[in-house]
Every structure is written in structure tokens, then in C-alpha cells.
Amino acid sequence: MAESSRIRLLGEGWFGGLAVQVALLGAVLALWYVLVVGFDVPEWQLPTPARIFGSMVNDFTTIAPHLLSTSRNVLLGFFISVALGLSLAIVIYFNAPVGMTITPFINLMCIIPLITIVPLLMLWLGFGNEAKLIAVVLQSFPIVNLNAFASFSNVDPLRLELMQSLKATRYQTMRCCVLPDAMPGIFTGVKLAAILALIAEVTSEIVGGNTGLGAQIIQYTQYMKMPQAFACVFYTALFGALFHQSLSFIERQLVKK
């Protein structure tokens, strides 16, 4: 009893964990501030956190459309990836020959950094959202597919035998047994896909075009507007963190074990 309450004080539990994280973040920012001011680092090399936060507020109206464009592409690409990866996994699960044909290609897509073809995509499709969206989907759907299929295949055979005993249809088996059993594994893939989607989107923006946070970072650095460039970096990080947290929240609702 005493043991467990002591452990909880050290940051177990939601609130404790959050408090520790906020304290740590505060410490890092404080150190940053002290170092920049102490060593007199020029602003074009590294601005203070205060200047960056200032820019996040003051330049918000300029940055907002880009934040919107980035998050729109990431979320849209992410949802397409999850839908595509998951439905493909279901098709493969029920159709072994199809699986044997396409799984090697999907594996390959997981290994190759698809960012390398972004310049080609932009050559073909221009600098608009289409090229970026395709890059995001190509980069993130394979990981969803791979994790989902692996967890489908790892479903406890005894649990499937119950479905077999009741002569459940394919749909019922999927709904009542395979999907819930595979849910933790599916979420591993989904959360990785969220990270990859953001990376793919921002990188594509850096490669070409002038919309999105990635493109803004490039432009601001070219004009030596470092607080603004860092503000964009911070907004990207903030979006990524929020995205990940929301997925973790959904995961906690769906995975009951």
C-alpha cells in the first residue's frame, strides 16, 4: 500500500505524469534562455524561447493558413492511409493468393523512404496538394497495412474456433473476434502512420511549393527571420503532439483488455 502510493507520487497516473512533463519542458526552455542570453548568441543563430513564443502570437495570422494547410493534408492523408491499409489487410486476410502477390510490394514500400520520389511527384502533379497528399499516403499506409495484417494473423486460434463452432459469417468473425483481438496491433501501426504522415507532408512542403509550415520554415530561414521560422517549427511540433495524444485517447477508448 505504502509502496504503491510512493510510486504514484513519482509521476504515475495522468496528472502526475503531466506535471513531470511540464516541469521538464520548463527546465529545458529556462536552460535555453539562460544559455542564449549568457553566451550572447545572435538571434539569427538561435532566438530565445520568449522571442519564439512572441512570434507564435504576433505572426499567428500569417502562419495560420499554412498550419491549416499542413494539418489538412496530414489528417486527410492519414485517414486515407488508415482506411486503405486496413481494408487491404482485410482483403489479404480472407484472400491468401492476393496477399502473396501484393504483400512483398507493400513490404518494400515500408523500407524505401518514399520521400525520394516527392520531386518526381511534383514534376508530374505540380506543387499543389495532390503531390503532397500522395506522398503522405504512400509513406503511411504500408505501415498500417503491415501491422494490421500481422495482428490479424496472430489472433488466438482458440478464439477463432469459437467463431467456427458458432458458424459465424466472415463479417461476424471479423467484427466480433479478429478486429477487437487485433486492435492493439492495429493501433501500433496507426500511431506510426500518424508520425510518418506528418514527416512526409512537411518534407514535401520543404521540397517545393510555398504553402504549408515546411515551406514557411524554408522562406523564413532564407530571410533570416529565425523567431518566425522557429515559431513554425513549434507549431509543427504542437500539432504532432496533439495528433498523437488524440490517437492515444481513442486507443484507450477502443482497446479494452
Place this chain on the structure above:
Amino acid sequence: MSKIEMRGVSKKFMARREELLALCDINLRVEEGEFVCIVGPSGCGKSTIIRIIDDIIKPTAGVVKVDGVTYDNSLPIPRELVRKMGFVFQTSNLYPWLTVRENICLPLKIFGLRGREWAEYADFLIDRAGMAGSADQYPRSLSRGMSQRAGVVRAMVHRPEILLMDEPFGSLDERTRERMNVELLDIWRESGITVIFITHNISEAVLLSQRAYIMAIDPGRVIGDVEIRLKRRDLSALSDYHFVEYCDYINRSIGSIGLEKAI
């Protein structure tokens, strides 16, 4: 007409490119309302028999007949027979993401039995099994005995006529197992359900069944059956003279085969 009949059933498994004859020419009959046990050493194919009856796996040869309707390797089991059977697994096999009640009602969902009376019947069974207090918990919080109870209730929730039980109480401690045995006998007497009960525990088989099929291994086959007539089927039977004799007989039947093999 027998309730369940197996004729010439055999089953080969492919294990590491080698053929394994798990069952060889199995013939057995179970009458309506009968309580039959299948006893035999580990690995003799008891689970395989009961899984073939439930059509979880297909036999290599031979036919199964339930209520006069046949199914085999190529002939699929008719829909109406599926609903006549309930299967209890060796482990409780509850889904951890469903509550105990949701687990128990899963067959109703699969069979599309949505009416009020089905839900009420489920509640009645849950109550009867003394599980009303834990019905809304998740299975991980249940003891083994309670999980196994839930497994039995799940197999009965759609009012099957046949209960197929694969060593359901094998993993329980002696006392819990005895209590479950007595309760099972009560249920059987009340409902008139036909039961095939698998066990490797000879005294459990003698206590429960009206007839016991005795199996041997290599290849898995039935070497005989004993009709068991006890005056009373409850825990007091355990010290009955006849009870001990039956156990001894089955023990010797299994043992003699073992010896034969050794020579």
C-alpha cells in the same frame, strides 16, 4: 434413432510434412438425453472427436449424424444443427474485450436471436450459475472456476440440445471440480440435454456418465464402452463399492492396452 452417431470416422493431420493418424475408425452412438463420457490418455484424440462432431474440423473419412442428418468431409453441417449444439472449451476461452455478460450472449448475437426472451433467458442462466454479481466485469477479474462457469453458460445460452464439453474442468482444483460436476449433473437432469463430456480423469467419468467410451492412443481409437449404473450420482457415490469397481475396470482397460504396446 440415436441423437449422435459417428461411423468410421478417421482423421489424419499433417504435422511437419508427416502424416499423423490422430483418429482411426471411430464408431460411437449417443442416445437422446444421455450423458456420455469419453476417457483416454493425453493425445489419444479426444478433443479431435468432439471438434469433428461440432464441425470445427473436418474428418478425413467417415460420417457424423446428428438427429438423422449427416455431414462429413465434403457435406457441410446444416445450419439448423449448428444451433442444436453448444461447445465448452478446455480453457474458458472468453474474449477479454467483452464483459462476462457480453461473452455469454455472443452466441445469441451470432445466431441473430434478438428477442427479449433470449436476453431474459441469459439473465436466468447467469443468475442460476451464481454469476449475477460479476456479469458486468471483464473476464480477467474472474477466478478460473468462475471463468469456466461463464464458458458453460455461454454454451447453453441459445438452448442447445447437445452440450459438447472438452475437459471443461481439467484445470480446476479438486474441490471446485467436484462442485462443478454436481452442478452440471443438476443442469443435465433439469434440462434433459444430451451431453458428451471429455476427460482423462477416470473417477470424474464414472461419477458423471451413464456410459463411458474408453480410448487408446497410437492410433487414437475406441477400445470399448462401459455402461455405468450407479444408484446415486452425487459426491456420496465416490465411496460406493460399485463406483470403485467401475474405476478399476476402466483403469485396467486402458492399462492393458498400455502393456500390450510395451511388449
